[in-house]
Amino acid sequence: MSSYSTTQKWTLITTIMASSLVFIDGSALNVALPALQKEMELTGTQLLWVINGYALFLSALLMVGGALGDLYGRNRIFLIGLVLFSISSLVCGLAQNASQLLVARGFQGIGGALLTPGSLSILSAHFNNENRGKAIGLWSTFSALMGIIGPILGGWLAGMGYWRVIFFLNIPLSIFVFFGLLYKVPESKNASAKKLDVVGAVLVTLGLAGVTFGFTESSDLGFQHPVILMSVGIGITTLIIFTYSQKRIRNPMMPLSLFQSKTFTGANLMTLFLYMAMSGALFFVPLNLIQIQGYSEVKAGLSMLPIIICIATISPLMGKYIDQKGYRLPLIIGPLIVAAGYFTFTLIGISEGASSYWSTFMLPFLLIGIGMGIVVAPLTTAVMGSVNEANIGVASGINNTVARAASVLAIALLGAFALFSFKGEVIEKVETLGIEQRAQELLIEEAEDFTAAKPPLSLDKETALQAQQIYKEAFVSSFDGVVIIAMLLALLSSLISFLTIKNQD
Structure with missing residues (x-):
């Protein structure tokens, strides 16, 4: 310096x-x-x-x-x-x-x-x-x-x-x-x-708020509840109106002319799906490690380091690569490796804790880190390289917003899915315990707390242990569903790159 x-x-x-x-x-x-x-x-x-x-x-x-x-x-x-x-x-x-x-x-x-x-x-x-x-x-x-x-x-x-x-x-x-x-x-x-663009700002905020509120609260109220249907409906309608407004307003917040570039459109779609996968899946990982697998908080933090270290070390190397070979190939291969990482989560189940880290969670974290390390620099370059110099700031802002919005939508959508799945599994397995109706109701009510769910103190020791195992197995089942969805989103982002991304001339 x-x-x-x-x-x-x-x-x-x-x-x-x-x-x-x-x-x-x-x-x-x-x-x-x-x-x-x-x-x-x-x-x-x-x-x-x-x-x-x-x-x-x-x-x-x-x-x-x-x-x-x-x-x-x-x-x-x-x-x-x-x-x-x-x-x-x-x-x-x-x-x-x-x-x-x-x-x-x-x-x-x-x-x-x-x-x-x-x-x-x-x-x-x-x-x-x-x-x-x-x-x-x-x-x-x-x-x-x-x-x-x-x-x-x-x-x-x-x-x-x-x-x-x-x-x-x-x-x-x-x-x-x-x-x-x-x-x-x-x-x-x-x-x-x-x-x-005040109109655009108000519309996009209301639209995202409506969709996020609807899906996040749906796990409590149910998808068919009038409040949920109205919230999601208003959110989607408002986002459509926002898109239409950007054609009509003189100084739009998100100039739609930029999306005439196939590469710019593809890069932002890829960002949406890949970051939805990343944010949605990794939100549940610390909950899994600490509440289900028995990791301490410190070990849970340390266990996720391969992701960050790989991104930090591979990204600079990719900067040199794309100067020589272009950004198309990394944007196809990177998400495939990320998808493989999500799939390997499903092979773990309930592990023996931190002592088994190297044979369980190390591999998915490593694959996700390598895949994202390959993607990050080429993705930014693709976005910037697909617009003229005057629009670089706006293009960067749009791509950043897409990445952040992907996180919001992923946690709302996958969070609702996980909570629904968790409660469904708990209800199904509690009914097989052969305990009185009131005890079953208490165990099902406790499922509202998700990974913090604990058997009521009124249960006998054996039933409490069975209930605790039910909660753990229900979470693992819902977690596996989340990472499978994340895997599909990563594969979709690779396909989008293959179909839309072109190297800069």
């Missing part, structure tokens, strides 16, 4: 630390979910909302955050997002019940949407074409390192009963970033930025 100016050094430090906030918060919290669920006494549906309450607003408002920064100043919008993110983090850490936690997570998502796009925009504004690539490389490397540290940190804190500290850590980091950016990094904005 010795060749950089003082402004550039501070720009790098503040943007890296800001992105680290989001990476640590996400990766650490996933491993801490079982501990959080236990202490807050969350139902399975509420557990889904802990992740989706944040991801919903982040995905829906990501492009809005970028547009506001271009219009009103990137530093200004970034700092507003940072303040909102850090205050919301404090409230999350102090939350005493599920309602407080879920509302705070929603506001944290809004803060993240204002914060995340500004990070790379500010970085790009203070580095020229000669050193911008190197600066973004440093930013990406440190972001990947935070992804490695997050699960270990989350597991360690959760293991000691301090999952709330994950949220509190954001406060000192945010204060440092706030004053560093305010006093050391000059303001920048896009002089040619157009008026904000």
Whole structure:
């Protein structure tokens, strides 16, 4: 960094630390979910909302955050997002019940949407074409390192009963970033930025909210409940209206002309399906490891490291490969390897715990990491290479939004599937126990807590042990269903790449 100016050094430090906030918060919290669920006494549906309450607003408002920064100043919008993110983090850490936690997570998502796009925009504004690539490389490397540290940190804190500290850590980091950016990094904005597409922003937010709410709550109310049908119906209709509006509005948030490129369309469809597979399946992995397989929180965090390490080490190598050979082949092969990783999860069942890691969970994590490592850099290059230079920022924003929306939809859809499957398995097996009706009802009611379900204390020891085994087997069955769906989504993304992606001339 010795060749950089003082402004550039501070720009790098503040943007890296800001992105680290989001990476640590996400990766650490996933491993801490079982501990959080236990202490807050969350139902399975509420557990889904802990992740989706944040991801919903982040995905829906990501492009809005970028547009506001271009219009009103990137530093200004970034700092507003940072303040909102850090205050919301404090409230999350102090939350005493599920309602407080879920509302705070929603506001944290809004803060993240204002914060995340500004990070790379500010970085790009203070580095020229000669050193911008190197600066973004440093930013990406440190972001990947935070992804490695997050699960270990989350597991360690959760293991000691301090999952709330994950949220509190954001406060000192945010204060440092706030004053560093305010006093050391000059303001920048896009002089040619157009008026904000308010209609598009409202429509896409309502659309995603409707679909997410409907599928997430369907596990409690049932798919045929009027509230669920109305929510999903309004969500889908609003997203269709949003798409139509982008044709009519003068300065659309998502210019549909970009989708005239077959490669751009294919790359975004591939992003949607592959990231749905990734987010949907990996949401359930820590629950499986800790609640079912008997891993400690620390070992659960460490066990997932092959994914992050493979992505961090293979991605730079793929950058060199695509300069010489193009990005089409990696985008076909990578998802196939990821699909193989998801399939191998189904061969595990209930293992002997962390002592059997190397013969059970190591292989799927390794395959998923290798596959995603092959995909990440070529996918970004395909998106950027399929549009002209003037539209690179918008194209990147659309692809980022698709990836985030994929996460929201995956956890809503696969979460609903998993909860339905789990409850169905429990009901079917409890009825074979030959116990009185009231005891059966109590065991089925407990299934609402998903992996935190425990046999009632009123049961005798033998029946309680049988019930505990039923809960474990029901979860493994629903988990296998989730990873099979993830495998199919990964295979579909490979097929889309084969049919649509063309190497840049």
